[in-house]
Amino acid sequence: MKLKPGAIGERDAFGIIAPAGPVTPDELQEGIELIKASGHPVVLGRNIFKAGTYLAGDDEARLQDLHEMFLDRRVKAIMCARGGYGSLRLLDKLDYESIGKNAKVFIGYSDITALLLAIYHRTGLITFHGPVLRDLTKNKGRNWEALRDVLLSGREFRLDLTGARVVRPGRARGVLMGGNLSLLCHMMGTPFTPSLKGKILFLEERGETPYRLDRMATHLRLCGGFEAVSGILLGSFLDCGESSSIREMFSDILSGLGIPVVSGIPLGHGEENITVPVGVEAEMDTEEMHLVALETCTRPQ
16 A cells, blocks of 8 residues: 655654764754754754764664654654665664554655665655755755755656666656665565566665676666566766766666666765655656656645
8 A cells, every 4th residue: 555645834844863874963963954944843863863883873772763753743754864874774673553654754865775665665655765964955955955845845756857868768657666776785585675566766876886886786687676677767876987887887787678777867975866756656758858756745734
């Protein structure tokens, strides 16, 4: 069953949690001020500034913040503070029943991919691959404005692809799903990953060498993942080598599949990071050069 979170009101509160890597108050201050300047109160998780070595506190503390934000009636949208590492450790401990009963907007990317996909898979809740608080001021704040527009408007999601590069032409229809390539690879074979069958899959990555990208993409092909999807969107592959080489690698691995592939989508670790809903039926078309949702991302409040 598909669940849609409520659209965000002009003065609704954003809850901030750190389910992965640690953060400091200074790292989050500019993002908090940006949200508040737009008229939205900010509620911080009680454990958000706890820190271990590479985690924002132990698993129990990070879980507590996530569960409390879904239960907090003041909070209408939950934004993750950063990625890093740690989301995978929470998947088998999440209270999916409670999350489903308190459906809210949930936003993040990079390591947060694990939570976006698991929550969608276990509850049917549409989640949002979009900016984290720590880099909310990137792109001169336009990423935040684009995110807010998606959550406030209730309009169908639409992305103009005229600035992108067609790797393989065609038209596809399916449910939008995806995120960080390495996280998706690590999740394959677990009970927390949605089926890729018929999906329009979007991928992004940061700081991986070309041979490691090749290894991960090949792993997905050998798992049958690419054969199952209806179309592929390649986002930012920041610090991963030349974009032409990355396109060539994906073109080679995806050859013979007969599905449309488009690269250069402005999502992921680059300066521009658009918000893409996970779980929404959509259509991509390389002739019309658009990606358009066939349903709304949220329900009226």
